[in-house]
Amino acid sequence: MTSVSTRDSVWLRGERPHRDRRLTREQIVGVTVEILDTEGRDGLSMRRVASALGVSPGALYWYVTTKDHLMELALDAVLGEVLEGLQGTPGVPGWRSALGRIAGGSRAMFLRHPWVLADLATQPNLGPNALALADTGLEILADAGFADGDLDAALAAINDHVTGAVVAENAWRSVAARMGADGDDWTEEAGGFFKEVEERHPRLAARMAASGKIDIDRECARRFEFGLACLLDGLESRLP
Amino acid sequence: MTSVSTRDSVWLRGERPHRDRRLTREQIVGVTVEILDTEGRDGLSMRRVASALGVSPGALYWYVTTKDHLMELALDAVLGEVLEGLQGTPGVPGWRSALGRIAGGSRAMFLRHPWVLADLATQPNLGPNALALADTGLEILADAGFADGDLDAALAAINDHVTGAVVAENAWRSVAARMGADGDDWTEEAGGFFKEVEERHPRLAARMAASGKIDIDRECARRFEFGLACLLDGLESRLP
DNA sequence: ACCTGAACACCGTTCAAGT
């Protein structure tokens, strides 16, 4: 109901005092993420979360002021997975591979929880895990020799590549899933579509045909690494 | 209602035959974009569009099978603006600046219509304007000397940078708008937030403070160009 | 302090019935 620009964030408000609660924010966020993962964005409703917890819908509003706030919490929760994946393994040498690990871990997380992507565009990301992730990125880049404005811009460039790549990958996968699912009445309509692409944009049609034959997983991973390598090369050449 | 993976696209279905319609798809899409621009994503409803057109809600379903399809049409409509902006001016020399112009034009369009960003993550983009835009990108890169897999990956990398950057910019702007809007009861809660950031992540807090003093427009533009330049450098070094 | 139950003001979508 509220417009994007005036919406406030969970992270700018304190949590309420408590005495004898039966629920926890963690519980609520937990089932929220579960529902989002299994049923997708459209499958989530306050009522659905409430029934999964065996509680009435209104009860949730004691713990969370709004559905948007709940989504913010869910977003930060899955960002936490990236941090966990990082601390499990030993540190790698070199800033390039260190950043590559974070980027790769983030990408994997986004592919596990595709519903987060729509959140990123809508909600500011001020949760503790988001901040910690940003800070470790800054640390790596600062140690590498970046400072001031270049420091911010370098981190932003890498983050942008990750989110942009996963957004595109997700869109592609949803098309591919539809195509592979059933060739029922689908192919006749879509046949006309492809024929038109062929006529109007032969170059594009050729590329679509070429990449259509390839395994999507491999191709997406390849493009991701290609872009990341280009970016890191460009960054490296800007080191003082 | 339908899950992302099984949702079909407007562009894979033909339009219906017609005789004496009072409405047009263009009209409907037009007011849809208008509402999205002024009222934001949450302000849009089928009923709202219908009433703006002076028609009953059910009437829209004669022209458009679903709200998601309408959003797909709106998405491609605003992508058309990028193409228009391109053909108005004379071609620039050099593949780097040619791509820079497309990237810049796309960024400007995304900032004019921030609601598109959530769409990108959710819906595949198979509209005529999206295809035309991709094709001109391919043309520029092919002329520059890229071919086969590198061609796809190069275009993807640039597109990813644009969408990723605008997603981040949009999120940042929504925070800034909130902070600038009113310092009523806001500052007390948020003061605690910033103090916590300072304690836990001093490096991040320093960067936040530094970039907080800068004009957002300039800073976002700077980061965008920085990342793009890094990327183009990396691409250039990969030319055969 | 926490939760229920019921209500309010919305949604997207369908579908008879009209013209």
Next chain:
DNA sequence: ACCTGAACACCGTTCAAGT
């Protein structure tokens, strides 16, 4: 062929009233 009107099955959110 196109549109209306009313309905169906949902929403998010609020708030008295209970414990």
